[in-house]
Amino acid sequence: MNIVILYGTETGNAEMLAEDIQADLQADHAVEVANLSDFDPGDFDPERLYLIVSSTYGDGELPASAQPFGAAMRAQAPDLSGVSFGLFGLGDSEYETFNQGSLHLQELMEAAGAALLGERVVHDASGSDLAEDLALPWARAVVALAETRLGAAA
Amino acid sequence: MRKVAIIGSGPSGCFTAQGILKARPDWTVDVYDTLPVPYGLVRYGVAADHQGTKAITRQFERIFERQGARFFGNVTLGRDVTLEALRAAYDAVVLATGLSGDRDHGLGRAEGVIGAGQLTRALYDHPDAGRLPDVRGEVIVLGNGNVAVDVLRLLAKTEAELQDSDLGAEASAWLAGRPIDGLTILGRSPAAAARFDPVMIRELGRLQGVSIRVADLPEAGGDKLIEALDGLDGLATGPRPVTFRFGCRPAGIDTDAAGRIRALRVEGPRGPEVLACDTLITAIGFCCDGSLGRDALMAAAEDAEAGRIAAGLYAVGWFRRGPRGTIPENRAESLAVAQRIVEEVEAAPPRAGAGAGILPAGHEVVDWAGWKRLDAHELAAAIAGRCRTKITTRAGMLTLCREKEDAR
Numbered sequence: 001m002n003i004v005i006l007y008g009t010e011t012g013n014a015e016m017l018a019e020d021i022q023a024d025l026q027a028d029h030a031v032e033v034a035n036l037s038d039f040d041p042g043d044f045d046p047e048r049l050y051l052i053v054s055s056t057y058g059d060g061e062l063p064a065s066a067q068p069f070g071a072a073m074r075a076q077a078p079d080l081s082g083v084s085f086g087l088f089g090l091g092d093s094e095y096e097t098f099n100q101g102s103l104h105l106q107e108l109m110e111a112a113g114a115a116l117l118g119e120r121v122v123h124d125a126s127g128s129d130l131a132e133d134l135a136l137p138w139a140r141a142v143v144a145l146a147e148t149r150l151g152a153a154a
Numbered sequence: 155m156r157k158v159a160i161i162g163s164g165p166s167g168c169f170t171a172q173g174i175l176k177a178r179p180d181w182t183v184d185v186y187d188t189l190p191v192p193y194g195l196v197r198y199g200v201a202a203d204h205q206g207t208k209a210i211t212r213q214f215e216r217i218f219e220r221q222g223a224r225f226f227g228n229v230t231l232g233r234d235v236t237l238e239a240l241r242a243a244y245d246a247v248v249l250a251t252g253l254s255g256d257r258d259h260g261l262g263r264a265e266g267v268i269g270a271g272q273l274t275r276a277l278y279d280h281p282d283a284g285r286l287p288d289v290r291g292e293v294i295v296l297g298n299g300n301v302a303v304d305v306l307r308l309l310a311k312t313e314a315e316l317q318d319s320d321l322g323a324e325a326s327a328w329l330a331g332r333p334i335d336g337l338t339i340l341g342r343s344p345a346a347a348a349r350f351d352p353v354m355i356r357e358l359g360r361l362q363g364v365s366i367r368v369a370d371l372p373e374a375g376g377d378k379l380i381e382a383l384d385g386l387d388g389l390a391t392g393p394r395p396v397t398f399r400f401g402c403r404p405a406g407i408d409t410d411a412a413g414r415i416r417a418l419r420v421e422g423p424r425g426p427e428v429l430a431c432d433t434l435i436t437a438i439g440f441c442c443d444g445s446l447g448r449d450a451l452m453a454a455a456e457d458a459e460a461g462r463i464a465a466g467l468y469a470v471g472w473f474r475r476g477p478r479g480t481i482p483e484n485r486a487e488s489l490a491v492a493q494r495i496v497e498e499v500e501a502a503p504p505r506a507g508a509g510a511g512i513l514p515a516g517h518e519v520v521d522w523a524g525w526k527r528l529d530a531h532e533l534a535a536a537i538a539g540r541c542r543t544k545i546t547t548r549a550g551m552l553t554l555c556r557e558k559e560d561a562r
Contacts, residue, residue, distance in 0.1 A: 010482040126206040
């Protein structure tokens with residue numbers, strides 16, 4: 001499967017996690033990693049699976065590297081019907097705005113017609129789990145869902 | 155292959171190392187720290203109850219464990235090695251030692267007047283910290299930044315709310331035993347100019363043992379911070395009074411016969427006031443503690459804005475920009491300076507000097523493996539309800555860093 005991992009980050013933690021997911025999946029799939037700050041909504045391709053990893057920043061806003069993407073999604077209002085994505089959020093339950101960043105991205109993607117595969121999974125930096133222990137099973141499950149979907153379509 | 159020395163292993167130093175090694179994985183990047191332990195501000199400045207923020211160290215571990223950076227702990231620039239020797243041995247030297255001095259408040263010295271950095275270093279078991287100070291009675295925290303909020307929050311929390319922090323046994327007992335009558339956080343500017351993160355103000359809404367009053371607030375008018383402060387006003391979950399005041403410029407302090415502060419005189423929004431004050435904690439910013447001649451170096455920098463002091467000499471983080479900006483802002487800057495270093499070093503001829511021999515013979519350096527031994531010990535020694543027990547002295551740290559070799 002042709003997979004693109006897109007990350008939105010402030011502190012680099014989401015970038016590190018994106019690279020971990022790439023390392024885990026690349027034995028079986030073609031996997032690219034890109035910063036959301038370098039990704040244009042016009043480049044979404046229904047032939048590829050998008051795994052989006054994003055933190056939350058400030059008062060529940062998108063992290064800095066995802067903000068241009070958020071603005072472009074609102075400005076371009078692209079038609080993303082046929083595009084599939086999975087979403088993994090990073091947050092800290094010390095704060096009230098825990099994981100709103102990934103929720104914003106989900107809303108932007110779904111409003112454009114893209115389909116969320118599986119559940120949006122969120123990691124809590126103040127919890128006891130390591131992010132990759134949640135993210136790697138999440139990524140594999142989303143890929144399996146995408147493969148099932150492709151198989152059904154074929 | 156090029157060699158870069160980074161002085162200081164706090165977030166700005168680590169992000170600079172990360173950026174350089176991401177761009178040039180085959181370069182030698184040596185990260186020095188005056189302490190035997192890495193991470194600087196993350197270990198000793200980020201609040202003990204913000205372990206989620208401290209999880210950033212998982213990125214920093216990779217710089218040393220996967221990206222190939224080398225750690226040189228227990229090396230003090232200016233004492234164990236000179237800047238000149240480093241500059242001769244490396245293609246580039248990056249100063250990332252931060253700012254740790256409490257900025258002067260101009261109110262004079264008195265018993266009970268304490269800098270926030272002095273207090274938090276003692277709370278967080280920094281080996282160079284003094285004893286935990288005598289905080290009591292009516293406590294005023296002067297300052298409207300996130301450090302002031304950290305101090306207020308720690309003093310306001312109940313023991314149950316400090317679960318899973320990395321506060322040590324002594325600091326925990328100290329916090330639980332403070333005879334505090336009231337906590338006031340006092341801003342010199344109006345509320346609209348306060349530099350609190352709204353998210354940190356909202357976090358205070360979860361305090362379990364406080365009765366909060368927020369005075370001197372204007373109409374919110376859509377301002378997120380004012381809304382967050384307004385949302386705190388009237389919160390009543392317990393007995394400890396917490397008051398927010400704004401627009402109160404300190405005019406002086408009154409002391410008793412024993413030399414302890416008893417009152418803070420301010421120019422308030424409605425004229426002069428005398429506020430009862432048995433402890434004044436000043437959180438009005440940080441400055442250079444005098445080391446490395448920072449202020450003179452930065453004043454003479456060729457391009458201070460872009461982090462270049464001179465050919466082959468750079469500065470990042472608070473050392474460069476002053477005591478402003480969060481970890482993410484300093485990350486962005488460190489990555490930009492890392493990019494510049496890569497470009498400029500590659501455009502210059504390699505330095506001939508070798509790195510070996512720049513430290514005094516017999517000087518005890520803590521390498522990464524040594525730190526990991528100490529780290530494992532601190533995690534294993536965590537007391538109930540805590541995630542870590544820090545070793546509090548340099549000698550104790552050094553002993554545990556070298557433990558394994560001695561056991562053989």
